[in-house]
Amino acid sequence: MEKSYFAHLECSACGRAFDPHGVRTTCPDCEQPLLARYDLDALKRSFDPERWRERPATMWRYRELLPVFDEKSIVTLGETQTPLLPLPRLGEALGLRDLWLKDETRLPTGTFKARGLAMAVSKCVELGIKRVAIPSAGNAAEALSAYAARAGLECFVFMPQDAPLANQRVCQAAGARVFLVKGLIGDAGRIVQQGVKTEGWFDVSTFKEPYRLEGKKTMGFELAEQLQWELPDAVVYPTGGGTGLVGFWKAFEELGELGLVGEKRPKMIAVQAEGCAPIVKAFHEGRDEAEPWEGARTIAGGLRVPKPFADRLILRVLRASGGTAVAVSDREILESMKRLARAEGLFASPEGAAPVAALPKLLREGVLKPTERIVLLNSGTLLKHVELLEGSELPVLDPHQSDSLSRSLWEEPS
Numbered sequence: 001m002e003k004s005y006f007a008h009l010e011c012s013a014c015g016r017a018f019d020p021h022g023v024r025t026t027c028p029d030c031e032q033p034l035l036a037r038y039d040l041d042a043l044k045r046s047f048d049p050e051r052w053r054e055r056p057a058t059m060w061r062y063r064e065l066l067p068v069f070d071e072k073s074i075v076t077l078g079e080t081q082t083p084l085l086p087l088p089r090l091g092e093a094l095g096l097r098d099l100w101l102k103d104e105t106r107l108p109t110g111t112f113k114a115r116g117l118a119m120a121v122s123k124c125v126e127l128g129i130k131r132v133a134i135p136s137a138g139n140a141a142e143a144l145s146a147y148a149a150r151a152g153l154e155c156f157v158f159m160p161q162d163a164p165l166a167n168q169r170v171c172q173a174a175g176a177r178v179f180l181v182k183g184l185i186g187d188a189g190r191i192v193q194q195g196v197k198t199e200g201w202f203d204v205s206t207f208k209e210p211y212r213l214e215g216k217k218t219m220g221f222e223l224a225e226q227l228q229w230e231l232p233d234a235v236v237y238p239t240g241g242g243t244g245l246v247g248f249w250k251a252f253e254e255l256g257e258l259g260l261v262g263e264k265r266p267k268m269i270a271v272q273a274e275g276c277a278p279i280v281k282a283f284h285e286g287r288d289e290a291e292p293w294e295g296a297r298t299i300a301g302g303l304r305v306p307k308p309f310a311d312r313l314i315l316r317v318l319r320a321s322g323g324t325a326v327a328v329s330d331r332e333i334l335e336s337m338k339r340l341a342r343a344e345g346l347f348a349s350p351e352g353a354a355p356v357a358a359l360p361k362l363l364r365e366g367v368l369k370p371t372e373r374i375v376l377l378n379s380g381t382l383l384k385h386v387e388l389l390e391g392s393e394l395p396v397l398d399p400h401q402s403d404s405l406s407r408s409l410w411e412e413p414s
C-alpha cells in the first residue's frame with residue numbers, strides 16, 4: 001500500500017506548524033483554520049499519476065495526498081468519482097459552448113458533504129475520537145450521521161428548526177441524537193462549542209477540524225484528472241462555509257507543485273444567495289474578512305451561513321484566481337432547478353442550482369466568455385427538496401372507466 005505524504009498541519013494565518021499525529025482543531029494562537037501540508041518534494045521524486053488511474057475510481061485513490069496514515073482507518077460508504085457531464089442544451093440556450101457540470105449528487109447521502117465527512121470521520125477513527133458533534137444546515141448533519149453510524153461513533157447533530165425534513169428524519173434513522181435549534185447555523189455552532197467543554201464532544205464544524213477540507217479537495221483532483229490535467233477557465237461554486245471552494249484551490253496548488261498541472265488556474269467564482277451574501281459583499285468592498293450578514297434568509301439552506309469561519313481563506317482564493325463573487329435570488333434559484341431538470345435531466349438542490357442561476361449575469365458582466373470552458377458544481381440532489389417544487393394538479397385516471405380516458409388528456413401539456 002502506498003503511504004500518505006501528510007507531513008504536518010499549518011496555521012493558515014501565522015504559519016505555525018503542528019504534529020500531524022495529534023488531535024487538532026484550530027490554531028491555538030490565532031484561532032484560524034489549520035491546513036494539512038504534504039511532503040510534495042519527496043512525492044514528486046517517485047510519482048507517476050498512472051498509479052492513481054490504476055486504483056478504484058473513488059476519492060481514496062489520491063491517498064498520497066490524503067491525511068489518513070493507515071488504510072484500516074478509512075470509513076467508506078463508496079465515495080465514487082462523480083461524473084463530469086457536458087451541458088449542451090443548457091449551454092446552447094445561454095450561448096456557452098463549453099459548459100460542464102460536476103454532479104456531486106451521486107455520492108453517499110446525495111451531496112458533496114460526504115467527501116468531507118468521510119475524511120473527517122476516518123481521521124476521528126485514526127485518532128481515537130469517539131463522540132462527534134456538528135452544527136449544520138442539514139446535509140453535513142446527514143453525512144456525519146451516516147459515517148458515524150458506519151464507524152460506530154456517538155453522533156450529535158444540531159440543525160436550524162426549518163432544516164429540510166429529509167435531513168431530520170435521515171439523521172434519526174442513522175441513530176444520531178438530533179436537535180433543532182431556534183436560530184441559524186451559528187447559533188447551533190455555539191451549542192456545540194459548549195458541549196465540547198462539558199460533554200467531551202469533538203466539533204466537526206466546517207474548518208474547525210482540518211480534515212473535511214482534505215475530503216472536499218478531492219473534487220479538484222477528480223476534475224483535473226477528468227480533464228486530462230488541463231484545468232478549465234472557470235469553476236462556479238455555491239459557497240456557504242467555503243470548504244469546497246478552498247478545497248478546489250488547494251487541490252490545484254498541490255497538483256501544480258507536483259508538476260501535474262501548469263501555471264494556469266481557473267477563475268474561482270463564488271455564488272451566494274441574495275438573502276445571505278457576506279462573501280459577495282466583502283469581495284466587492286475589497287475587504288479581507290466578511291461581516292456577519294443580518295437577517296439571513298434563503299431557500300438554499302447550505303448557503304445560509306451569515307459569517308463563514310474561513311472567510312479570509314475564501315476571499316484570498318477568489319482574488320488569487322482572478323475570480324469574483326455573485327449573488328442570485330431565490331426566484332432565480334427555483335427557476336434554475338427546473339431549467340436544469342428540463343434541459344438536461346439533472347436534479348439539483350437549491351444550492352446546486354445557484355451556479356446555473358448565476359450564468360446569465362456572469363456572461364452579461366463579461367466575467368465569463370462564450371468560448372470558455374466553464375465547470376459548474378452541483379453540490380446536492382433535488383430529491384431532498386421536492387416540497388419546493390410546485391406542480392400543476394395531476395389528472396387521475398381510472399382504468400375501469402374507459403370513457404374517462406379521452407384524447408384531450410394526452411394532448412394537454414401537464
Ligand SMILES: *Cc1c(COP(=O)(O)O)cnc(C)c1O
Nearest residue numbers: 240241242243244302351379380
Ligand atoms: C453545505 C452545502 C453547500 C456549501 O458548501 P461549502 O463548501 O461549505 O461552501 C453547498 N451546497 C450544498 C448542497 C451543501 O450541503
Ligand SMILES: [Zn+2]
Nearest residue numbers: 011014027030
Ligand atoms: Zn496561527
